[in-house]
Amino acid sequence: MFTTLGKSLMMASSVLALTGTAYAQEKDSTQKVTRVTPFNGVKDYRTWSIGVWGGGSAAISPFGGPYYFNNFDFKNVGFVYGAYVKKQIFHNFGLQADFMRGQVKGATKAAQTLTDIHGNAVAGGIKSFKTDIDWSASLSGVFSLGSINWINKQSFVIPYVSAGAGVMGFKPVVTAADGAETAVMTSGGKARHTEMFIPVGVGAKFVVAPGVNIDLGYNVNFVDSKVFDGVNSGNKDKFSTARLGLEFALGKKRKPQLAVVNPAAQLAMDLQDKNAALKNSLAESDSRNQSAINQLKGEIADMKKDTDGDGVPDYLDKCPNTPAGTKVDGAGCPLPTPQVQVVKEKIIVTEADKKVVKDAIDNLEFDLGKATIRPTSFSSLDKVAALLVEKNFSLKLAGHTDNTGSAATNLRLSKGRAEAIKAYLVSKGANASRIEATGYGAAQPIASNKTAEGRQQNRRVEFTLY
Template sequence: MFTKLGKSLMVTSSVLALTGTAAFAQNQDTLKTNRVVPFTGVKDYRTWSIGAWGGGSAALGPFGGPYYFNNFDFKNVGVVYGAYVKKQIFHNFGLQADFMRGQVKGATKAAQTLTDINGVATPGGIKSFKTDIEWSTSLSGVLSLGSINWINKQSYVIPYVSAGAGAIAFKPTVTAADGTETAVMNKSGKATHHELYIPVGVGAKFVVAPGVNIDLAYNVNFVDSKVFDGVNSGNKDKFSTAKLGLEFALGKKRKPQLAVVNPAAVLAEDLWSKNAALKNSLAESDARNQSAISELKGEIADMKKDSDGDGVPDYLDKCPNTPANTPVDGAGCPLPKPVQVVKEKVIVTEADRKVVKDAIDNLEFDLGKSTIRPTSFSSLDKVANLLVEKNFSLKLAGHTDNTGSAATNMRLSKARAEAIRSYLVSKGANASRIEATGYGSTQPIADNKTAEGRQQNRRVEFTLY
């Protein structure tokens, strides 16, 4: 369980990191805020924020312990959600109040005989459990690990660790091997248990806009109860959560968010703005570079020169002095003139139609199948010769009566048309010029209420063109 959740968390973190870095590399101006003078406290920052999240839970975690419910698959992942309020105290430390609800589930690979809170064994053994978290509240300290960034002025990805304590109310239910569900009561005989718990986690904030962060985290929650998972294993229980959410900073938009500001960059910017001598040096350097820039502009202008006006610059033009209005390729050379293709008119004679009619009249299939009877081969061979000699195109349309289901009739009509097409192709006809379609019983030409009418409706139509 921990390995799979860990891999999912790492992949999601990598995608968000790449996305966030690319977005800010293209437009860093979106994060411009009021300049804050260093060492003046937090009055010019936004220090309060709120967040909401959703995610999955499991009865397993990275720490040791007897995990009876270790038959992990995604059916045993519970859904959890919550919200929080955070106060940033320093650049890299803040206090966060969390609220959580949801569900934790788990299953064993084989039913096990386990006991409840009173030490009573469950008949038949326990197969799975489900615990509803009615509510939980906690207060945690959050320590940021990447506020100082020596590569970029703005920290886009900020990893952190957190730990705290709180209270949780939950209702566990176990399921025996025979499918019987049993609510696990507390010592007072009530379904809802109230206990202390300790959440410990790791995560990362991804800055996506001024005052807006994506929050990705993984928490292990240590519960002061031996029956959070519905059974008394003799040890205190724990469960893990993987969370994805959004955090919004509160306060004036032009104020930077204290949690994501790079203090080293703020200090450097303050020193830079006060160093007039350095600014003058940069101005002088710009002046010295003006001549080089002018020369470069001249070279660029020469590279754009197109003497013959064919749209290809001279330095790339392999065919200079092309006559005006002559279409050219990317190398500036004239394009070859297109060859006109004369399309031959197709004429279908009465003799051709008779060959097709004879094939239709002599066409027979095995009853209820798409197998062509040998008595039909001779007339079909003549149709194949006609297609080869005159390069005709042919449309085959299969039809049935209304006996049987519509789906069966549609398949049979299509299969019979395809069988004729395959036979003609085997005799040398061009496969690309033969179209085979099945219409089932949707286009009758006679009354399906009579045997004679049904016989007429069972047909394959040939159309030359």
């Protein structure tokens, strides 16, 4: 007789054994795979898929089961079924939304005197339980373990592991030794319990056709409830499910499914195509150029002739017979008298420079209704001043206000605040001739003045570094 743990481990290992056996029997794919461009995102793949499945459930797992219902028997296997929607993010990772319904059952060898959710002893003792899962929804991350294969071009079997979280609604019912059934109610007197659960699973996808996979999986579901099995044993319950289903990739059939395609093979095929094209191109070039090479050898000798000795061959010399010693351009004509040219320094504003200015804008504060800069703004303004001194940048300051008050007052206040910032930067060593301070009052709002939030955005000083 197996122990509960041994039997539950047997269920999990059966799935992994099937996966390992099939994976060892991979062959090179003869199926035509649509070529994609490596390192070009997922637009060349099908990333969405749907699946349907059915299977069995049991009140045991590799991590133990309900304390009183650990007697595994095929009579106590429940039926579960569901569907899922999956979005593949990378070759080996995707997000999967699962939906499940069904029933979980369990029985003891002999009736046990147990307590219900309220701590009351159940008359006659409990012989078995069955819990109907009315609905469940969960979101899991799925990690594929065999999509990248450096041995074969295509993997027919792709093992995976998954973990996530979800919510389920269930109705537990216990059966006494005399056959009487009792629904286990919530503390609020309701038959349906709604609790969180964590599904953790292993499995494998079997590629049977382009965009069609058989999905074989095993899950352990950790339920945040002590009465999922109808009995409050003091521990939170768990159950396992084994399922068999079909997965269908969505999208254009000519595109491969991201979850099953081998990126190493895709890259190899792309390199093979480019290598073959390059070889053909080189062969054609050799045949075309060989005849031209002999002709060029004779022409090169004529092209080297330079009658006037100015360094420009006769066939390029537009000014033949130039006097000896005259400096000429590439066409053999005398060069004009050189003039000194002033090269204007190219000023480059980096992302780091922009961040210094942005921090100054974000930290800029004035006294209410005044052009007085608050001391909390000095530190970030000091960094702007240092930037102007170090890189010789120019800076435009544009003051703006909301529409509160008269236009003249707003124009004066916006101009004064811009001038106050300029004066502060100059006091820290910045070149005054490279700083322009302008006020626009309320003439250029960036948000609605009808709300306090909009007016707050309109009261600003814009920094433009160039």
